[in-house]
Amino acid sequence: MRNTEGSVETYNWQYFGDTCEDAESAHEESDDEDDLDVTPGKRKRKKREWIVEEATISQFLHKCLKSPTPCCRDRCVTKFTPEKIKACRHDLWDRRDFEQRGQFILDSLKSADRRGDGQATISHLNCQGHRVCQKAWYLLYGVSHGSFYNYVGKLKKGQTTAHHNSTGTLRRTPQYFLAHAWLRHFADFFGDKMPDNIAIHLPASMTRDAVYERYMEKMAETHQKTVGKSTFMTMWREDLSGVKIPKTNRFSKCDVCQDLRKAVREAATAERREQIKSDLQLHFKQQKQERQVYWGKAMxxxxxxxxxxxxxxxxxxxxxxxxxxxxxxxxxxxxxxxxxxxxxxxxxxxxxxxxxxxxxxxxxxxxxxxxxxxxxxxxxxxxxxxxxxxxxxxxxxxxxxxxxxxxxxxxxxxxxxxxxxxxxxxxxxxxxxxxxxxxxxxxxxxxxxxxxxxxxxxxxxxxxxxxxxxxxxxxxxxxxxxxxxxxxxxxxxxxxxxxxxxxxxxxxxxxxxxxxxxxxxxxxxxxxxxxxxxxxxxxxxxxxxxxxxxPRTERLELKQFETGVSTLWQTGKLTSRQKGALDRYITKQAQSLEVQERxxxxxxxxxxxxxxxxxWATERPVPAPTFSQQERQRIESLYKSFNKSKKTSEPTLRRKRRPKSKP
Structure with a gap:
C-alpha cells in the first residue's frame, strides 16, 4: 500500500497494543465497567474524558472500516490515523466550557461557508489541513449528529456567537419549589388579604426569622429536604413579594397579638420570652383554624x-x-x-x-x-x-x-x-x-x-x-x-x-x-x-x-359637586358625555326623596x-337528575341490545314448589 501526502490509507493497528479483534473484544468486555459507568458508587465520567481515549478511537475506526460508506463515497474518515483523530478531539474537547466548544464549531462552519460564492450548502470543512465532508468532520471531532446540525441551523439564521439556551437561568431544586408552596399555603391561612392592593399581610407580631423557623419545623416533621435561610429569604423577596409583614396592622388590630408582642419585648428572661412566643404561635394556630372553619363551610x-x-x-x-x-x-x-x-x-x-x-x-x-x-x-x-x-x-x-x-x-x-x-x-x-x-x-x-x-x-x-x-x-x-x-x-x-x-x-x-x-x-x-x-x-x-x-341628600352637597363637575368639564378633565351623565345623576339624587315617596x-x-x-319557604331546590329521561331510555336500549340473555330488567317472584305433605 502506498501513502500519499495529506492522506493515510493504511494503519498500524498495533498502535494501541492490540489487534482490531482484540481491541473490539476487550472493549466489549469492559463496557459495563468503563464506558457505560454503571458500577455502583463509581462516578459517571463526562464525555470530554472518554471521547479522547485510545480505546474509544480504536473502536470508532474499526466500525468505520467495516462500513462501506462510513461518511461519504470518498470515505474521508478512514484517511486519518489514530494520532490525528486524537489531536482533533483534544483540540475540541480540551475546551471545558460548553460555549467555547460551540464557538469552535461555529467558527469552523463559518470558515467553510461558501454560500456567497454560489455554493448551495456547506459541503466540506477543514480538519487538520484536510478537506472532509460534514459527516466525517463531526465524527472525527466526536460531535453528535444533532449538535452539529443544530449549529449549522444557527449559522444559516445568521448567528455567529454560541451561547447556551439556559444561560442566565437558575435551575431550581425540588426543595425550593416545596418551600415556595409551603410559604404560599402559610400566607393563605395566616395572612389577611388587603382590600386596596394585591397583597397578603401576615400578623405584625411575626418576623421573617420566625416564619423560617416554622418552615424548618414543618419540614422536619415530614423528613423533607429544606433550603437554606438565605435561599428562603431570597425566594420570599423575589417570588412572593406580595406576602408582607407590616410594622403595624393598617386596619383593625388584634388585641391578643398586640399584647403578646408587647410582652415579648418586655420579657425579663429568655425562658419567659419563649413561653410568650409559644402562646403567640398558639394564637396564630387558632386563627388559622377559624379560617379553616369558614372555608370548610364554603366547601x-x-x-x-x-x-x-x-x-x-x-x-x-x-x-x-x-x-x-x-x-x-x-x-x-x-x-x-x-x-x-x-x-x-x-x-x-x-x-x-x-x-x-x-x-x-x-x-x-x-x-x-x-x-x-x-x-x-x-x-x-x-x-x-x-x-x-x-x-x-x-x-x-x-x-x-x-x-x-x-x-x-x-x-x-x-x-x-x-x-x-x-x-x-x-x-x-x-x-x-x-x-x-x-x-x-x-x-x-x-x-x-x-x-x-x-x-x-x-x-x-x-x-x-x-x-x-x-x-x-x-x-x-x-x-x-x-x-x-x-x-x-x-x-x-x-x-x-x-x-x-x-x-x-x-x-x-x-x-x-x-x-x-x-x-x-x-x-x-x-x-x-x-x-x-x-x-x-x-x-x-x-x-x-x-x-x-x-335618603339624606343634604350629606351629598350636590350644589358644590355640580359646580365641581362644571369646572372639570371646562378644564377638559371631563368629556361632554361624562358631564351629561353626572348632571343626570345629580338630578336623580336631588329628586330621590320625592321619587321614593311617590x-x-x-x-x-x-x-x-x-x-x-x-x-322560598314552601319548596327546596331539587338535586339535578344524574341522567335525563332520554339518557335513561338509551341506557335501557343498550342493555336490551347487548345483553341478549336478559329478556326483561324487571324482577319476578315465583312461588316455590313444595312437596305435598303425606296424610
Missing part, C-alpha cells in the same frame, strides 16, 4: 349546593371609589368628589359575586346589611328556579354597627321563623384577622382603578365587573328600615360581641332558638343565659312590610318580594 356548600348556601358580605374602603375618579389625579380633580361606598357579596355556592353601590345617603348600619342580604337572596333564588337551599352559612365582619347586632340577628331569626331557611349560621373571624376572599375582590377593584378612569357610576360598575370574574354591579336606590320593622317583635341581646359563631334554628314548638360558640372550632353549641326569652317573640303582623329609610309601594314590591319569600 360544604359546593359539595351540596341544593341544601347549603354560603355567602360572605363586607364593605370596601370608600376613599377608593369617590367619583369622578381619575387614574392621574390632580389637585383640581381631587377637590370635587362624591363619596361612594361598595358593599361586596360573594356567593361561594354559585361562584358569583355582587357589588352594591351607594353614595352615603343612608347610614351604614344593620338596615343596609339586611337590604343587601335580601337583594342577594333574590338574585340567588333565580338560579334555583325561585327556591333557596335549607341552610345558610353567612360570614360577616365584626363591626357591631353593621353586622354584629341584635337587629341583624333578629332578621336572620325571622328568615328561620318564616321557613325561608331551616338553619342559619353566621360566623365572624378573629378581630384583626378578618380579611378574606371578599377583600381580595376589593383589591382587584382598587388595582383596576389605578389603571382606569371611572368618572360616572356606569363607568364604576364597568370597572367592577371587569376586575373579577362573574361579578355583577348595581346601584342601590333604596334601603329597607328593618330596625323599625323588627323593633316591636324582638327582644334585647346583650354581651353578644365576644362569640364568633351563632346559629338560628326552630325547636319542636316552632319557637326560635339562638345558640352560640365562642369560636368556630368549639364542638358544642351553647344557649345564651335566660334562653327562655326569645330573640324574636313572634312574627310581624300578616301583610306588614318594612318602610323605606329616607313610588314607595313599587320599590317595596321589589325590595321585599312577599310572594317570592312565601315560595
Amino acid at each position: 360544604s356548600s359546593l359539595h351540596d349546593p341544593t341544601d347549603k348556601l354560603s355567602i360572605i358580605i363586607d364593605g370596601m374602603d370608600q376613599s377608593k371609589t369617590a367619583l369622578p375618579h381619575f387614574m392621574q389625579a390632580t389637585k383640581e380633580s381631587e377637590k370635587w368628589k362624591l363619596r361612594t361606598h361598595i358593599t361586596g357579596v360573594l356567593v361561594h355556592t354559585l361562584g358569583v359575586g355582587y357589588a352594591f353601590i351607594d353614595n352615603l345617603r343612608w347610614p351604614h348600619d344593620s338596615n343596609l346589611t339586611c337590604t343587601v342580604l335580601l337583594a342577594t337572596l333574590r338574585k340567588v333564588a333565580k338560579s334555583y328556579n325561585n327556591r333557596l337551599p335549607g341552610t345558610l352559612y353567612l360570614q360577616m365582619d365584626n363591626c357591631w354597627r353593621e353586622c354584629k347586632n341584635q337587629y341583624v340577628f333578629a332578621f336572620l331569626g325571622l328568615l328561620v321563623l318564616r321557613g325561608i331557611f331551616k338553619e342559619v349560621q353566621v360566623g365572624y373571624l378573629l378581630v384583626g384577622h378578618t380579611h378574606e376572599d371578599v377583600d381580595q375582590f376589593f383589591s382587584r377593584v382598587a388595582e383596576k382603578l389605578r389603571k382606569r378612569d371611572a368618572t360616572t357610576v356606569e363607568e364604576l360598575v364597568d370597572v367592577i365587573e371587569k376586575s373579577f370574574p362573574n361579578v355583577e354591579g348595581e346601584e342601590l336606590d333604596a334601603v329597607l328600615d328593618v330596625k323599625d320593622y323588627m323593633g316591636d317583635v324582638c327582644n334585647h341581646l346583650e354581651q353578644h360581641s365576644c362569640p364568633h359563631q351563632y346559629r338560628f334554628t326552630t325547636g319542636l314548638d316552632s319557637k326560635l332558638i339562638v345558640e352560640y360558640k365562642n369560636f368556630g372550632v368549639d364542638e358544642e353549641w351553647k344557649l345564651p343565659r335566660r334562653d327562655e326569652v326569645r330573640l324574636v317573640e313572634r312574627l310581624p303582623p300578616a301583610g306588614a312590610r318594612p318602610s323605606l329609610v329616607k 313610588r314607595e309601594e313599587d320599590i317595596l314590591d321589589m325590595l321585599w318580594p312577599e310572594r317570592d319569600m312565601e315560595a
